[in-house]
Amino acid sequence: MVLLEFCEWLAGTAWSIALHESLYMYPLVESTHVLALCLFVGTLVIVDLRLLGVVFRRVPVSEVNARTLPWTVTGFVVMVVTGLLLFYAIPVRTYQSIWFRAKVVLLVVAGINAWLLHRRVSRDRASWDRAAVPPKAARVSAAVSLSVWAGVIVMGRMIAYNWFDCDHQPQSDFVNWAAGCVITLSEAP
Amino acid sequence: MTLLEAFDWLETTGLGAAIRNSTWLFPAVEAVHLIALASLGGAVFALDLRLLGFGLRSQPVAEVAGNVRLWFAVSLGAMFATGVPLFVSEAVKCYWSTSFWVKMSALATATVFVLCVRNPIARAQADHAAERAWTNRLVGAVSLGLWFTVAAAGRWIGFS
Numbered sequence: 001m002v003l004l005e006f007c008e009w010l011a012g013t014a015w016s017i018a019l020h021e022s023l024y025m026y027p028l029v030e031s032t033h034v035l036a037l038c039l040f041v042g043t044l045v046i047v048d049l050r051l052l053g054v055v056f057r058r059v060p061v062s063e064v065n066a067r068t069l070p071w072t073v074t075g076f077v078v079m080v081v082t083g084l085l086l087f088y089a090i091p092v093r094t095y096q097s098i099w100f101r102a103k104v105v106l107l108v109v110a111g112i113n114a115w116l117l118h119r120r121v122s123r124d125r126a127s128w129d130r131a132a133v134p135p136k137a138a139r140v141s142a143a144v145s146l147s148v149w150a151g152v153i154v155m156g157r158m159i160a161y162n163w164f165d166c167d168h169q170p171q172s173d174f175v176n177w178a179a180g181c182v183i184t185l186s187e188a189p
Numbered sequence: 190m191t192l193l194e195a196f197d198w199l200e201t202t203g204l205g206a207a208i209r210n211s212t213w214l215f216p217a218v219e220a221v222h223l224i225a226l227a228s229l230g231g232a233v234f235a236l237d238l239r240l241l242g243f244g245l246r247s248q249p250v251a252e253v254a255g256n257v258r259l260w261f262a263v264s265l266g267a268m269f270a271t272g273v274p275l276f277v278s279e280a281v282k283c284y285w286s287t288s289f290w291v292k293m294s295a296l297a298t299a300t301v302f303v304l305c306v307r308n309p310i311a312r313a314q315a316d317h318a319a320e321r322a323w324t325n326r327l328v329g330a331v332s333l334g335l336w337f338t339v340a341a342a343g344r345w346i347g348f349s
Contacts, residue, residue, distance in 0.1 A: 031344045037223070038230025038340060045231035055235075055256045059248060067245050071238065153227060154220040161216055 004180065007091040019089040026089055033082040040075030041149050043068050051142035053133030060129045061138075094159065096166045098178045103155035110148045117141040196280035208278035215278060218271050225267035226340065232261035233336050236311060240329030242322065250320060254311035265300075286349045292342035299335035307332050 010016055019025055049055045050064040087094050094100050121137045128134050162168060166181035176183060190198075199205055208214045238244035239253045276283055283289040307328050314320050 027345075027348050031341060034223070034344050035337070035340050037227050039234065041227035042230030042232075042234050045228050046235050049231075049260065055260060056245065056248075056253075058252075059245060063247065064245065067243075071234065071243075149227075150224045153223050157220045157223055158216060163212070 004092070004095065004182070007095040010088060010091040016088050016091065019085065026086075029082050029085045029089075033079065033086060036075050036078040036082065037153065038075075040072060040079050041153065043072040043075060044145065044149060047072070048142040048146050051134050051138045053131075053139070057132035061125065061131075061134060062129050093165065096179045096181060097159050098164050098175060099155045099158040099161075101178065101180075103152055103159070106148050106152045106155060110145065110152065113141060113144050113148060117145075193281070193284055196284045199277045199280040202277060204274055205277040205280065208274055215275065218274050222268065222271040222275060225264055225271060229261070229264035229268060230336075230340075232257045232264050233332065236261075236307075237329040237333045240307075240311065240325040240332070242326065249316050250311045250314040250325065252315075254308060258308075261303075282349075283346065286346050288342045288345035288349060292339055292346065295335055295338040295342060299332070299339055302335060303332060 019029070046055070046068050047065060050057075050059070050061055056064055087100075117138070121141050128138070133139070164171060164175045164179060166176070166179055169181075169183070171179075171181065175181075200209070208218065235244065235257045236250075236253050239246070239248070239250060245253055310321075310324065310328055314325075
């Protein structure tokens with residue numbers, strides 16, 4: 001409820017309304033968000049395919065990471081900045097979107113997976129840095145990464161569709177619960 | 190049969206009608222189109238960054254080109270496999286969309302440029318002694334510019 005009130009307050013700020021109603025700024029921010037995907041997820045695919053032993057098998061994993069991940073981080077920063085702006089433009093509807101909520105969950109999963117790869121799987125990396133095909137733990141981590149980010153892309157795209165929006169009642173109890181819809185008496189079944 | 194009539198006919202085909210009459214099909218195919226875009230972006234960046242003097246600089250250009258070859262082809266294939274159904278479902282809208290024609294022109298140019306100019310030049314540089322730094326920078330910049338145009342114009346089809 002506190003978050004919903006915060007989103008409602010955000011939606012009333014002048015810059016949020018300006019961005020929401022702008023003819024070109026919103027599409028430009030949205031397009032930058034989509035195109036930065038190529039840089040962010042694209043370069044992540046390079047790193048993950050190396051961990052799976054699919055590409056650059058003769059290049060040490062550490063070298064592929066060092067030469068690629070700075071680009072991934074750059075792409076990630078662009079994704080976060082444009083993503084926050086997109087949320088800021090349409091806060092309440094986005095907050096109450098089941099797709100957005102699923103996307104946030106998947107982002108957390110991707111973060112935990114990256115943290116585990118960094119802290120656990122890579123601890124003995126020196127012993128398999130030059131291996132054409134890294135050990136199973138590393139491959140599982142890369143496969144999870146690719147799958148979860150693909151899921152993030154799908155969820156992100158679906159936010160645009162209003163099938164499960166709170167103002168499209170009646171919805172199933174599950175949707176209303178997952179989206180955090182506030183049902184007024186007149187809408188109640 | 191004019192081009193517009195042909196596009197109009199495409200929409201009436203089973204594939205076009207099935208996607209248009211379904212709530213979920215267009216978004217689902219489009220989401221896969223986006224996943225393929227990210228993968229294609231990786232394959233393009235891997236070689237073009239190397240050509241521009243970034244990325245895997247320790248590797249000969251030909252080595253990088255060889256590594257991304259299949260990955261690029263699979264990603265582009267997935268883009269076509271998902272892009273064609275999207276187009277067929279709204280061919281007449283595309284006919285009147287400037288973004289669509291910009292995208293298709295850039296796509297044709299980018300594909301020909303990659304297959305006939307970039308890849309042969311990259312494959313010829315089997316070791317660092319054969320490296321042509323300035324040619325590579327130009328080729329990498331042109332390739333990135335073309336693919337950027339394809340992606341940006343492609344996104345803009347949705348805004349019209």
